[in-house]
Amino acid sequence: MASGIEVFTPVSHTLFDPADIINKNGGRPPLTYQSFIAIAGEPPAPIFEEYSELPPVGDTGEYELLPVPTVEELGYGDISQEEIPPFRGGETEALRRMKASLQDKEWVAKFEKPKGDPSGFLKPATTVLSPYLKFGCLSSRYFYHCIQDVYRSVRNYTKPPVSLSGQLLWRDFFYKVFFGTPNFDQIKGNKICKQIPWSENEELFVAWRDGRTGYPWIDAIMIQFIHWEKGRDVFERLLIDSDWAINNGNWLWLSCSSFFYQYHRIYSPITFGKKYDPNGNYIRHFIPVLKDMSREYIYEPWTAPLSIHKKAKCIICKDYPKPVVDHDTASKECRKRMGEAYASNRLDSNSSKGKPSNLSRRKWSHGDHGASNSSIAKLLRTSRSE
DNA sequence: TTCCGGTTGGTATA
DNA sequence: TATACCAACCGGAA
Numbered sequence: 001m002a003s004g005i006e007v008f009t010p011v012s013h014t015l016f017d018p019a020d021i022i023n024k025n026g027g028r029p030p031l032t033y034q035s036f037i038a039i040a041g042e043p044p045a046p047i048f049e050e051y052s053e054l055p056p057v058g059d060t061g062e063y064e065l066l067p068v069p070t071v072e073e074l075g076y077g078d079i080s081q082e083e084i085p086p087f088r089g090g091e092t093e094a095l096r097r098m099k100a101s102l103q104d105k106e107w108v109a110k111f112e113k114p115k116g117d118p119s120g121f122l123k124p125a126t127t128v129l130s131p132y133l134k135f136g137c138l139s140s141r142y143f144y145h146c147i148q149d150v151y152r153s154v155r156n157y158t159k160p161p162v163s164l165s166g167q168l169l170w171r172d173f174f175y176k177v178f179f180g181t182p183n184f185d186q187i188k189g190n191k192i193c194k195q196i197p198w199s200e201n202e203e204l205f206v207a208w209r210d211g212r213t214g215y216p217w218i219d220a221i222m223i224q225f226i227h228w229e230k231g232r233d234v235f236e237r238l239l240i241d242s243d244w245a246i247n248n249g250n251w252l253w254l255s256c257s258s259f260f261y262q263y264h265r266i267y268s269p270i271t272f273g274k275k276y277d278p279n280g281n282y283i284r285h286f287i288p289v290l291k292d293m294s295r296e297y298i299y300e301p302w303t304a305p306l307s308i309h310k311k312a313k314c315i316i317c318k319d320y321p322k323p324v325v326d327h328d329t330a331s332k333e334c335r336k337r338m339g340e341a342y343a344s345n346r347l348d349s350n351s352s353k354g355k356p357s358n359l360s361r362r363k364w365s366h367g368d369h370g371a372s373n374s375s376i377a378k379l380l381r382t383s384r385s386e
Numbered sequence: 387t388t389c390c391g392g393t394t395g396g397t398a399t400a
Numbered sequence: 401t402a403t404a405c406c407a408a409c410c411g412g413a414a
Contacts, residue, residue: 032410112393115394261408265395266395268395
């Protein structure tokens, strides 16, 4: 590859062809990871082609080709003023990072997603290759098959969905569901999304968006129960690896609107982080005003006596906010409303099931087979801008 | 209609 | 570190 430009086939953005998977599933997207895996089988091998110059763009059908958008058009101002993230772009850098990640075969073989430490920021518990996948610098098929090479060279290795290859399959899963689901990024008109009357408190939303909730762990990572479409928009703007299908998929998941429904399992903004990072290093790093708070109170500084605040040079309400909501009250309220919404969704589902028409909530009517025009437009827009 | 299994909870207990 | 329990969800298979 020394002389030519190395180019992967465009379809390598995902492991499988979305339309193919949906056809094999009777025109509907698979709604569980397990059913997706059962239909999908083994991903095809990547295809390598060498070009001396960039190949022409193929037939885009009725969609017109647009020039690459400028930084300003993407909604960013003067980027010279912004901090440059530690990610160099491009395929060469992507391949270098991938090879570095896969070099530690034992780490690859033992990778098990939920067990990784989510508070690891100096030494992340993942490959951090997602920005390269998102921007099309790294072929998911090539990555997948390189992982398989590692598996073949070791005795034992973890399996999907928790393994490293399983992560690539999750990524594909969300692409397939999005491709076959009109209005995937909305509550309204989205057949797989629970209709839940989310709180639209603007003050709470802004406090969360700006990291001012008063819960140090939350403010350091920004997770909260709020109208998921708004949280999704914030992440779309802030995440360097923001991927349309995965961002929406994960917000649907964590808001118990789709894919995952055990809404009684509610994260604690205090204990969840403590489990991985009892000293609060993650908080101390990203919220410097709390860096000298004692270990005992770092996750709930508002409970500390004034003497502790003074000693840490961080007075609650003055230097750092007190919690915007009482977690116990807010989570109980959330759970209650979720329960009501679920009951109401069940009612709707049952009443339409009785009718002989094709209006049943979970049946895809004939016109919905495959992706809607707007879904395809979004796919094109996504892949073009990425 | 029933049953099973589900990447990522919290708490109490051994 | 591992397990039972909490209360009970859903999609999909049988």
